[in-house]
Amino acid sequence: DSGVTQTPKHLITATGQRVTLRCSPRSGDLSVYWYQQSLDQGLQFLIQYYNGEERAKGNILERFSAQQFPDLHSELNLSSLELGDSALYFCASSVIGAGDEQYFGPGTRLTVT
Amino acid sequence: GENVEQHPSTLSVQEGDSAVIKCTYSDSASNYFPWYKQELGKRPQLIIDIRSNVGEKKDQRIAVTLNKTAKHFSLHITETQPEDSAVYFCAASANSGYSTLTFGKGTMLLVSP
Numbered sequence: 001d002s003g004v005t006q007t008p009k010h011l012i013t014a015t016g017q018r019v020t021l022r023c024s025p026r027s028g029d030l031s032v033y034w035y036q037q038s039l040d041q042g043l044q045f046l047i048q049y050y051n052g053e054e055r056a057k058g059n060i061l062e063r064f065s066a067q068q069f070p071d072l073h074s075e076l077n078l079s080s081l082e083l084g085d086s087a088l089y090f091c092a093s094s095v096i097g098a099g100d101e102q103y104f105g106p107g108t109r110l111t112v113t
Numbered sequence: 114g115e116n117v118e119q120h121p122s123t124l125s126v127q128e129g130d131s132a133v134i135k136c137t138y139s140d141s142a143s144n145y146f147p148w149y150k151q152e153l154g155k156r157p158q159l160i161i162d163i164r165s166n167v168g169e170k171k172d173q174r175i176a177v178t179l180n181k182t183a184k185h186f187s188l189h190i191t192e193t194q195p196e197d198s199a200v201y202f203c204a205a206s207a208n209s210g211y212s213t214l215t216f217g218k219g220t221m222l223l224v225s226p
Contacts, residue, residue: 002158042218043157055211090156094181097211099164
């Protein structure tokens with residue numbers, strides 16, 4: 001157990017819908033990262049938040065957005081869902097940021113039908 | 114930005130053999146190199162990492178080596194066991210600014226009894 005929690009574990013929804021994925025970082029960690037992992041694909045970095053502020057952006061679609069709240073939990077919002085958005089979405093956290101160990105949550109498996 | 118190449122994509126060994134996975138990176142500013150192990154359907158787990166001020170690090174049966182001049186680093190697993198079977202990811206990042214982890218595409222290690 002890494003100390004990073006994610007909910008829900010599984011999510012099944014239809015194309016065009018909107019979903020919210022939630023992540024709580026390890027105690028004491030200020031940075032939260034979101035990654036997408038599609039079938040047979042590696043880990044694609046989406047976005048990083050540090051202490052409530054957006055810190056870095058990767059290959060995140062405009063239909064996706066995220067935020068980090070004052071209690072440091074983070075939410076990833078996915079809208080206008082397409083079949084290709086079906087994937088495992090991982091959240092990771094670290095103490096500060098660059099060069100720190102990142103610890104991953106158990107992931108949310110999103111299936112878009 | 115950073116680009117991380119990982120080889121091989123699949124590696125099959127017999128129990129007790131050694132396994133070596135190699136990665137190259139492109140950004141000379143990178144100085145933090147973690148390795149993650151991911152079992153099927155599970156979260157990536159940090160198993161070892163190395164920073165650019167050392168050339169080698171060992172933890173029981175696993176070791177990582179780093180050659181900054183050649184911009185490559187490797188994971189070595191000795192006396193492999195069936196429970197080592199998983200996908201292994203290398204990653205690289207700089208230790209400053211807004212740098213984030215860039216992952217390789219992964220190596221599926223299969224250890225046969």
